[in-house]
Amino acid sequence: MIAGGGIGGLLIVLVALFFGIDPGLLGGLTGGGSTYDTQEAPAPSTDGEVICKTAEDANTNTECRLEWTAKSLDQVWTEQLPKQAGIEYEAPGLHLFNQTVSTACGQASSNTGPFFCPADRTAYFDASFFSLLEQLGGSSDPFAQEYIVAHEFGHSIQQLEGTLGLSDYENPGADSNAVKIELQADCYGGIWAHHAAQGEDAFLEPITNEQVASAIQSTKAVGDDNIQKRSGGQVRPDQWTHGSSEQRTQAFLTGYETGSMASCDFLERGVYQQ
Numbered sequence: 577m578i579a580g581g582g583i584g585g586l587l588i589v590l591v592a593l594f595f596g597i598d599p600g601l602l603g604g605l606t607g608g609g610s611t612y613d614t615q616e617a618p619a620p621s622t623d624g625e626v627i628c629k630t631a632e633d634a635n636t637n638t639e640c641r642l643e644w645t646a647k648s649l650d651q652v653w654t655e656q657l658p659k660q661a662g663i664e665y666e667a668p669g670l671h672l673f674n675q676t677v678s679t680a681c682g683q684a685s686s687n688t689g690p691f692f693c694p695a696d697r698t699a700y701f702d703a704s705f706f707s708l709l710e711q712l713g714g715s716s717d718p719f720a721q722e723y724i725v726a727h728e729f730g731h732s733i734q735q736l737e738g739t740l741g742l743s744d745y746e747n748p749g750a751d752s753n754a755v756k757i758e759l760q761a762d763c764y765g766g767i768w769a770h771h772a773a774q775g776e777d778a779f780l781e782p783i784t785n786e787q788v789a790s791a792i793q794s795t796k797a798v799g800d801d802n803i804q805k806r807s808g809g810q811v812r813p814d815q816w817t818h819g820s821s822e823q824r825t826q827a828f829l830t831g832y833e834t835g836s837m838a839s840c841d842f843l844e845r846g847v848y849q850q
Contacts (some may be wrong), residue, residue, distance in 0.1 A: 598831030599621075631779075638671050638703040641718055645725040646670045648779035652771045653733060658797040658848050659739065668732040669698030677702075690724055692731040694740060712806060712821040714797035717790030719783065723828065724794070739843060750813040750820070756842040758818040759827040762795060763840035766831025787832045788832065795828050796821040 599774035612620065627633075628640035635641070637756065650667045657665040676685045686702040693700065701724075709724075710716050734740040734757060741756035745826050769791070772780040796802060799813045799821025838848040 581650070589634075602820050608760070622670050623752040635718070638721065641721060642672060642701050642703070642725055643670065644779060645722045646807075647770050648722075648730070649726060649768055651731045651777070652768050653729070656767065656837070657733065657736070657770060661847065662849070663736055666736060668692070668729060668740040669696065671698050671700045673700060673702050675702070692728045692735075694695060695734050697732060697735065699725070699732065703724070709794060709797060712797040713802065714794035715728075715790035717793075718792040719788065720788035721753075723765050723769070723791040727761045728764030729768070730764030731757075733764055734760065742843065746816050748815050748817045750816050752817070753843075754817040755823070759823055759832075760842045762819075762824050763831035764837075766828040766833070767835055767837065767840065769828075769832045770835035773791045790829060792825050795824040799824050840849065 601663040617708070628637065628643050630717060631644065634644035636703075650665075657663050673770055674686070676683065679693045679698065679700060681693035684691065684700065686704050689705050689708070690701045692698070698824060705724075706714075706721055709720075711814045733742055740757065741778060743754045744752065745754050749752055769788075772778060773782045784794075798818065800813075800816040800818050801820045804811050804815075813820075819827070827840070829840075836848070836850070840850050843850060
């Protein structure tokens with residue numbers, strides 16, 4: 577399984593069914609180093625020629641949207657992580673790729689889905705993933721795509737907290753640490769959404785109910801139970817690594833409604849400021 581789980585780790589079995597891929601080839605993505613400065617942000621590393629300069633670029637181009645979402649996430653967590661957890665924020669890298677990519681965690685492909693590699697502290701995205709997400713019942717709305725980015729950056733926050741390594745995909749289950757880590761990343765995504773439109777320099781305009789609904793559509797799509805149903809199998813909570821559709825939706829909404837890391841304390845550490 578991909579380190580940090582992400583959305584991609586959840587999709588491996590279903591993707592293998594769709595594309596005939598050996599999930600074993602995706603092993604070995606484990607393991608910390610690069611930073612991404614939000615104040616004078618360089619363009620993300622990319623395999624394409626897309627150049628993103630304006631907010632309008634982000635509104636009309638998926639790759640640009642991913643980049644600007646990363647900038648918004650850096651802005652929010654630069655303020656909120658020290659305030660709520662007493663930890664200095666270190667921005668992760670962002671790498672946009674097409675088809676295949678080499679990472680410090682190993683080789684990956686478009687079929688892997690988005691993921692966070694702890695070894696190089698970089699979030700990897702191929703925009704073609706969003707078409708697959710629609711096949712699972714997810715939304716193509718821009719804000720739903722931004723939720724995916726926020727989830728992966730949530731794993732970066734967990735690495736800074738020193739908890740990401742607690743996720744153990746070899747011991748799945750509805751109450752497993754793997755599920756708790758993934759639900760917390762969803763909740764952290766909600767925290768970003770709560771704060772992303774606040775302040776004079778906010779990257780996002782006020783979020784609408786329709787946009788929140790689109791994110792919820794995608795949280796439901798990437799639930800373990802939905803994946804199991806769509807793969808033609810039975811719902812097996814003992815095999816869950818990311819949580820059910822209901823759990824993932826509730827985790828995102830909890831973060832969104834409260835904006836508080838304490839509300840996302842699925843590991844019950846009790847270390848956050850209220």
